[in-house]
Amino acid sequence: MSEREYDVVVIGAGAVGENVADRAVQGGMTTVIVEEELVGGECSYWACMPSKALLRAPSALRAARDVAGAREAVTGDLDVAAVLRRRDGITHDWSDEGQVQWLDGAGIELVRGHARLTGIRRLEITSADGTRTALVARHAIVIATGSAALLPDVPGLADVQPWTSRDATSAEAVPDSLAIIGGGVVAAEMATAYAAFGATVTLIVRSRLLGSMEPFAADLVAASLADAGVDIRTGVEVVRAERERGADAVLHLSDGSRIAAAEVLVATGRTPRTADLGVDAVGLAPGEWLDVDDTMLVRGTDWLYAVGDVNGRSLLTHQGKYQARAAGDVIAARARGRGVQDRPWGAHVATADHAAVPQVTFTDPEVASIGLTAKAAADAGLRTRVLDYDLASVAGASVYADDYRGRARAVVDEDRGVLVGATFVGPDVAELLHAATIAVVGEVPLERLWHAVPAYPTVSEVWLRWLEAYGRPTP
Numbered sequence: 001m002s003e004r005e006y007d008v009v010v011i012g013a014g015a016v017g018e019n020v021a022d023r024a025v026q027g028g029m030t031t032v033i034v035e036e037e038l039v040g041g042e043c044s045y046w047a048c049m050p051s052k053a054l055l056r057a058p059s060a061l062r063a064a065r066d067v068a069g070a071r072e073a074v075t076g077d078l079d080v081a082a083v084l085r086r087r088d089g090i091t092h093d094w095s096d097e098g099q100v101q102w103l104d105g106a107g108i109e110l111v112r113g114h115a116r117l118t119g120i121r122r123l124e125i126t127s128a129d130g131t132r133t134a135l136v137a138r139h140a141i142v143i144a145t146g147s148a149a150l151l152p153d154v155p156g157l158a159d160v161q162p163w164t165s166r167d168a169t170s171a172e173a174v175p176d177s178l179a180i181i182g183g184g185v186v187a188a189e190m191a192t193a194y195a196a197f198g199a200t201v202t203l204i205v206r207s208r209l210l211g212s213m214e215p216f217a218a219d220l221v222a223a224s225l226a227d228a229g230v231d232i233r234t235g236v237e238v239v240r241a242e243r244e245r246g247a248d249a250v251l252h253l254s255d256g257s258r259i260a261a262a263e264v265l266v267a268t269g270r271t272p273r274t275a276d277l278g279v280d281a282v283g284l285a286p287g288e289w290l291d292v293d294d295t296m297l298v299r300g301t302d303w304l305y306a307v308g309d310v311n312g313r314s315l316l317t318h319q320g321k322y323q324a325r326a327a328g329d330v331i332a333a334r335a336r337g338r339g340v341q342d343r344p345w346g347a348h349v350a351t352a353d354h355a356a357v358p359q360v361t362f363t364d365p366e367v368a369s370i371g372l373t374a375k376a377a378a379d380a381g382l383r384t385r386v387l388d389y390d391l392a393s394v395a396g397a398s399v400y401a402d403d404y405r406g407r408a409r410a411v412v413d414e415d416r417g418v419l420v421g422a423t424f425v426g427p428d429v430a431e432l433l434h435a436a437t438i439a440v441v442g443e444v445p446l447e448r449l450w451h452a453v454p455a456y457p458t459v460s461e462v463w464l465r466w467l468e469a470y471g472r473p474t475p
Helices: 015-026 041-045 048-065 080-090 097-106 165-170 185-196 215-227 317-336 374-379 395-400 429-441 459-470
Strands: 002-011 031-035 109-112 114-119 122-126 132-143 147-149 177-181 200-205 231-234 238-243 249-253 258-261 263-266 270-272 304-306 358-361 366-371 384-390 407-413 418-426
Touching (some): 015 097, 015 132, 041 048, 048 080, 048 165, 048 185, 097 109, 114 132, 165 185, 165 263, 177 185, 177 249, 200 258, 215 366, 215 418, 249 263, 374 384, 374 407, 374 418, 384 459, 395 459, 407 429, 407 459, 429 459
Parallel strands (some): 031 109, 177 263, 200 231
Antiparallel strands (some): 114 122, 147 270, 238 249, 249 258, 358 366, 366 418
């Protein structure tokens, strides 16, 4: 078995692993990245990009129908086949040739195969043809293998061959009916997409839809899904499943009812891809999330890092890439004996993971949020004031759409006079989010925000309405 040595070895060539490797190379480290599937990872081929491609056409059609003049020009229905073709183009037909070229241009070596840790700073790669290669890291190994869909332990569920999020985003055809188990972001987004494609959709939600978000956001999304024909069953769960050959799957629910559907999508959570990485060789538990400090160093080691979904801190691509930039830089700094900036908001830490995470849910309406919800802020012991505003009341909304519906909430830390959370719900509110992210991360005092004047007429004028509700500072 051949053996190669590098400064840094990265396991997983998704967006997160690519960013770690790139920052390490820019720090002067020889770096290799190991991948057993497609370079570019989950986000490029089965998650962020294809899912948003599926959702964009229904959103654009809705936007046109919301404005008189444009509405009259819309003479047809959604072309689902064209939507799927566009999705295929965005995923490059599941070819990673372009991503491999990027690695080469960035000076990152690629080894294809399955990686397993064999000891401290050592691992073994098994390629598709069975060839084995040993890799040794002089300074660090980085695990960036992401997460996989979690299949609940429900009798008969595996036998109905349910879809995971990968199947939903890569489907070649739309089923007549789709039952979705789960109430999180994936469940809500795929219910939005497949209802727009003409499928009969049922959502089975154990507690409430979008449970981690502000309740008003979940309510607005639920109302919109119901208007689109989605049957939302809340407070129930699947207790048994079955499918006869060539027939619909049948889901038996805890309230005694049953649902039949051509396909079943399981969207009940994620599990870390650590089960078959050999982490037990270095004293860690296979199949578990990897516990890290804010520099992404796995606790109890001085050489192993875990970045992105696999550490369980924030299962979002942009947060994983944020972690990756910090990790790549700190690995290079430690290897070169340079100073490490590991104070909060330093160059080598992922401080934002704790209470400043932005997220967009691309339902109709969209939900864009940053930081703490009102409940989370109260639970954290903050003395807060909540500012709510009807987005339809700003002038920009009346220009944007004839029947604009939306709402925005700001959560203010009264003791510091800064924003600690914001949620926007409405058409295309994703582009409102970064201003709020800057305000939260920068801890911009509300009295200074009075000088950040929103352009008129835009939906961003909600910032002025929040400030007016809060009260202008007085001498």
